[in-house]
Amino acid sequence: IAGITQAPTSQILAAGRRMTLRCTQDMRHNAMYWYRQDLGLGLRLIHYSNTAGTTGKGEVPDGYSVSRANTDDFPLTLASAVPSQTSVYFCASSDGEYNEQFFGPGTRLTVL
Amino acid sequence: GQNIDQPTEMTATEGAIVQINCTYQTSGFNGLFWYQQHAGEAPTFLSYNVLDGLEEKGRFSSFLSRSKGYSYLLLKELQMKDSASYLCAVRDSNYQLIWGAGTKLIIKP
Numbered sequence: 001i002a003g004i005t006q007a008p009t010s011q012i013l014a015a016g017r018r019m020t021l022r023c024t025q026d027m028r029h030n031a032m033y034w035y036r037q038d039l040g041l042g043l044r045l046i047h048y049s050n051t052a053g054t055t056g057k058g059e060v061p062d063g064y065s066v067s068r069a070n071t072d073d074f075p076l077t078l079a080s081a082v083p084s085q086t087s088v089y090f091c092a093s094s095d096g097e098y099n100e101q102f103f104g105p106g107t108r109l110t111v112l
Numbered sequence: 113g114q115n116i117d118q119p120t121e122m123t124a125t126e127g128a129i130v131q132i133n134c135t136y137q138t139s140g141f142n143g144l145f146w147y148q149q150h151a152g153e154a155p156t157f158l159s160y161n162v163l164d165g166l167e168e169k170g171r172f173s174s175f176l177s178r179s180k181g182y183s184y185l186l187l188k189e190l191q192m193k194d195s196a197s198y199l200c201a202v203r204d205s206n207y208q209l210i211w212g213a214g215t216k217l218i219i220k221p
Contacts, residue, residue: 041213105153
């Protein structure tokens, strides 16, 4: 792999179900991020991790959780999906929190 | 509150020049980024400004005035492939990026 990969590409999910979105990077970047992008709104930060073993809450963390067990992986979990979580989810990484972010291809999630 | 304002949509002609403006009000300032996002794709980095002035990179230039809370992205010699959304983002005092909603640029032949 080169860069950041996300899985799945798209998913339709029933409300109340649990879902984990996967994100893996091979650039050895310390910092990783999860955003959601909704029509007419800017990217909104859900959670972030400045280094393996640490995580922090962004602007819209409710209903989501993350873990950062190692440098490469940063999964995002929806414990009990709701329709308002229908969105496009982007994972990103950067070489330190001071540098530009590189984005994965995104996951389009629909919660019915 | 924190706010990034950009025009929603702009139209320009192939071969011409277009300027996309961004104004911001944030808690602290640690740099401003411009990203390009084609429909259905991920954002990709274009430019970064942290000091006042103009940064030029090929056909694209970005300008910053910190005292005015203002930036613009200038695209020259427009090509059809430049049709995309352009996202302005400011890094705040917590070193988190605050994003504008993006400007959709439509290029006409």
